[in-house]
Amino acid sequence: MAALVVVMLLAWFNGRTKAVASAGAHPSTLHSLPGYSGTYLAIWSVLPAFILLALFGLFGDLLLNLQIRHSLPADIRALPAEQVELFMRNARALAFGGTASETSAALQEAARAYASLSRTSNFVVIGAVILLTIGGFLFARGRIGKNFRARNHVEAVIFGVLVVCSAIAILTTLGIVLSLLTESLRFFSEINTLDFLFGLKWSPQTALRADQVGQSGSFGAVPLFAGTFLITFIAMVVAAPVGLYSAIYLSEYAKPATRRIVKPILEILAGVPTVVYGFFALLTIGPFIRHAAEAVGLSAQTQSALSAGLVMGIMIIPFVSSLSDDVINAVPQALRDGSYAMGATQAETVRNVVFPAALPGIMGALLLAISRAIGETMIVVMAAGQSANLTANPLEPVTTVTVQIVTLLTGDQEFDSAKTLSAFALGLVLFIITLGLNIISLRVVRKYRERYD
Amino acid sequence: MDTSVSPATQTTDTQTAQQAPKVQARKVNVFYGNKQALFDVNLDIPDRSVTSFIGPSGCGKSTFLRCINRMNDTIDICRVEGDILLDGKDVYARDVDPVILRASVGMVFQKPNPFPKSIFDNVAYGPRIHGLASNPEELSEIVETSLRRAGLWTEVADRLDEPGTGLSGGQQQRLVIARAIAVRPEVILMDEPCSALDPIATARIEELIDDLRNNYCIIMVTHSMAQAARVSQHTAFFHLGKLVEAGPTEQIFTNPNDKRTQDYITGRFG
Structure with a gap:
């Protein structure tokens, strides 16, 4: 992250300098103020790489998990879902230094695979980030010039940022409503909707064991x-x-x-x-x-x-x-x-x-x-x-x-x-x-x- | 500087009795905080005629108008000195209730301000407050008469329960005039009643003012010299808080005594 910030600052100054240079002796003939060219270059250098990082952060673990799960021996994959989950958790703990509740040869094997896959994927991502940064920088730098409309491009990015921010609020609300809805549907599949809405007695204690009395719910x-x-x-x-x-x-x-x-x-x-x-x-x-x-x-x-x-x-x-x-x-x-x-x-x-x-x-x-x-x-x-x-x-x-x-x-x-x-x-x-x-x-x-x- | 218009003459002749001043101002000074807005205004205003106040913006003509029904009381920092007599009785005397006074001195404002109620309720507002009608029939009679006098009856007779705010600007202003008439005032103050209206609506209001003059003492502030010349019988010219000159409209417009009046009327300033 710190590296990205540094790259961003460098790109900004570089873009600005290039824009000024392209105008020659007459800075006022530039389409956009030099600062916009700098911002444009900085955005192109950092934003694609940042998006990649964010995606990896969000979904990397999930992909890793799926990959390992597929490579598990058949006998373990045949276990019930909870036990596979437990196995995976233990493997992760062994691979990244946590406390596992048990150890076995199969577990050790999975843990090793986990660790090496994680290492490679980290290398791949870092490499991709560097490539994207350089690529974005070169692409944007090539476009900066006297008549380049950096100002309008920056405007478009700002528009995008604003849309994303408002989308976050809306999506969160939507997510809350959806989770309420799905859990409620599960509830209504057990309890009659009309009984819930119009029932006159509220006593939510349900029996944990069959022999408990007075806890009908x-x-x-x-x-x-x-x-x-x-x-x-x-x-x-x-x-x-x-x-x-x-x-x-x-x-x-x-x-x-x-x-x-x-x-x-x-x-x-x-x-x-x-x-x-x-x-x-x-x-x-x-x-x-x-x-x-x-x-x-x-x-x-x-x-x-x-x-x-x-x-x-x-x-x-x-x-x-x-x-x-x-x-x-x-x-x-x-x-x-x-x-x-x-x-x-x-x-x-x-x-x-x-x-x-x-x-x-x-x-x-x-x-x-x-x-x-x-x-x-x-x-x-x-x-x-x-x-x-x-x-x-x-x-x-x-x-x-x-x-x-x-x-x-x-x-x-x-x-x-x-x-x-x-x-x-x-x-x-x-x-x-x-x-x-x-x-x-x-x-x-x-x-x-x-x-x- | 004594600029009183036609001092009341003591005769029993009906013709001249009608010309006895309805409103008299004696040495009226008005202050907003430390700032003096009116200086020693002396003015007689005759009954059953239209008197216009003209003058450049900020000259104090609206301030003076608002003294007559004590609307300035609602402004905290405003102070009035001197006497304003309505039928010879000081409206600023201790025993005068401004609320009662305003029932006999109605007011129409620059922008039409109908209440967000039905047309009927707008006109019935005053009579209801003052208990002028003893039963519903009497109330609708007052409403109808007032609307007829304001020249609005034929346009709204079939929709009295629609909101007054739904009327056009000119109709709203006539509704507000009907509302003022409904409490049977003796004096009607109008503060630039046509400045927010188009020429056609203005013409209707001017016609209406001309009709009303037979029954009421009408005092009007206007920025339109042409309007003052068209509808008023008496004109008073204010400048920088002083009453410069007052007299019959014809004389003020054709043969003013003061150079400032001349300059204002011919458009040299203001």
């Missing part, structure tokens, strides 16, 4: 989604009015000086780690709610949907207020003036003119806050408990989809039981829900934009 996701929506609903009941009113205060009533101070403070709320909110809910709000409920003769537990919802509501206030504040500020002053000129008071103006005008944007802000609340995990783990109750009583502990995913996948788990696979199915459904909400909110926001730009 039932995967009805309704209690989880009910818990999610209950907590989200409580959170929005808190966050929507408080966030909205503070946004109206900030944008309509507060003096600019006040606004400059208050708005950042509100936004700090968004920066508090959710774990901190979680123990705030568990240690402060939870006991408070329990005492309050007991005082009026209701039974409540420390962990409850209400405390998680309340704290989550506080957490998303800044989302609502900050976004709504921006939207309200975008309402043209002319509308306010028009309303004041009709003899409306400030509150009447806000209620009758500013709020309706900003409504689509405010809806967008609320929907974004909802998808944030649905995806929130930490607060719920700590404050709402983990028991999958199907209840509308906010004083009882409930659990949410995200919390269940965490408990399903943490700790020692094998990744082929219905229990762990159900996490992927839950994730998929959750993903579809939040994706839908995001699409709707973006649509709404865009519709609003069209109106005033």
Whole structure:
């Protein structure tokens, strides 16, 4: 890698010098600035070699592995897949200095083949890299001249780099969705889809041995989604009015000086780690709610949907207020003036003119806050408990989809039981829900934009 | 410099009573922070006629217009000194509620600013706030009368529930005028009402202003000298925050007293 950087710098200076030389006494007659010729040469010297290296790094091991596997003695190839895999792992360990769980003549043989093949392939790749570097350098150097459009070529490379970068984000998303999808399909091949979507009982413990009792495993996701929506609903009941009113205060009533101070403070709320909110809910709000409920003769537990919802509501206030504040500020002053000129008071103006005008944007802000609340995990783990109750009583502990995913996948788990696979199915459904909400909110926001730009 | 137009004469004659000034300004000074925008403006504005304010940009004519319905109150750093009398009563007196004042002094802005509501709701906005209608029939009656007066009724009668923002620029401006009329103001302020409109829409608005003059005191800021000459009966010329000259439009345009007025009208500056 370091060698490549050096080559790159050398090529840059060389290309630049050659371009200047080709112009003779009149540097201004060059088509492109000399620096572009340098960059062009540097790119051609390094990029092909770099791509080769990257490909080798990504797929070299795989090819090597396949090659060795084909050369294995027939008796070993006939073994079950897991044992072949184990054999290969041991061979690799022997060849490259690791701890192998066993040794045998066949293993030693494979290890030797492995090591020598790896050495040759490394030599081949290094040789190819050097060849590519020199070839690219010579090819590009030959093209540099007075009328060569190095600037346009560099532009094309930059375009390529930008496309690759954005493709990475998209491909990653695609990969995540695909893996969710395939694992979910595996889950749905074991569990009936309708039972999952509409079942009322969630108890993912499955029997490891036939003689275990009470661990039948039932995967009805309704209690989880009910818990999610209950907590989200409580959170929005808190966050929507408080966030909205503070946004109206900030944008309509507060003096600019006040606004400059208050708005950042509100936004700090968004920066508090959710774990901190979680123990705030568990240690402060939870006991408070329990005492309050007991005082009026209701039974409540420390962990409850209400405390998680309340704290989550506080957490998303800044989302609502900050976004709504921006939207309200975008309402043209002319509308306010028009309303004041009709003899409306400030509150009447806000209620009758500013709020309706900003409504689509405010809806967008609320929907974004909802998808944030649905995806929130930490607060719920700590404050709402983990028991999958199907209840509308906010004083009882409930659990949410995200919390269940965490408990399903943490700790020692094998990744082929219905229990762990159900996490992927839950994730998929959750993903579809939040994706839908995001699409709707973006649509709404865009519709609003069209109106005033 | 006393530049009052036709000081009110004490007679009982109906003809002259009509000419008693609707709005009087006495030594009005306006400041934006430390910067003085208007200097000692004295002006009488007659009822049931159109008065235009002309002058180069930044001369204070819009500022003065916004003093009359106290729209400047919404700007924090703005301070107004002196008296502005509406029917002889100071609008800056302590007991005057600017919200009530603005109901009787309507305003139309440079850019049409209909609310993002239906055409009906736009016009019904003021009457609803001020409780001018006791039942729905009365409200639709007010809306219809206002739209008729603004010359818009025939164009929108069959689509009152469509958004007001969907109308053309000229229609929007007439909608806004209808909205102002609906609260039964006595004075209508217009801040360059045609500057965002094409010539045909402008002609319609000018016609409308000419009609409205029979019932209201109309005060208009304009950058178009031709427009001031066409629609107004009185003209006041502002320059650098001072009222230079005011009088009957014909006199200002044909025989101004001040050289600056002459220069501005003939296009030497501004």
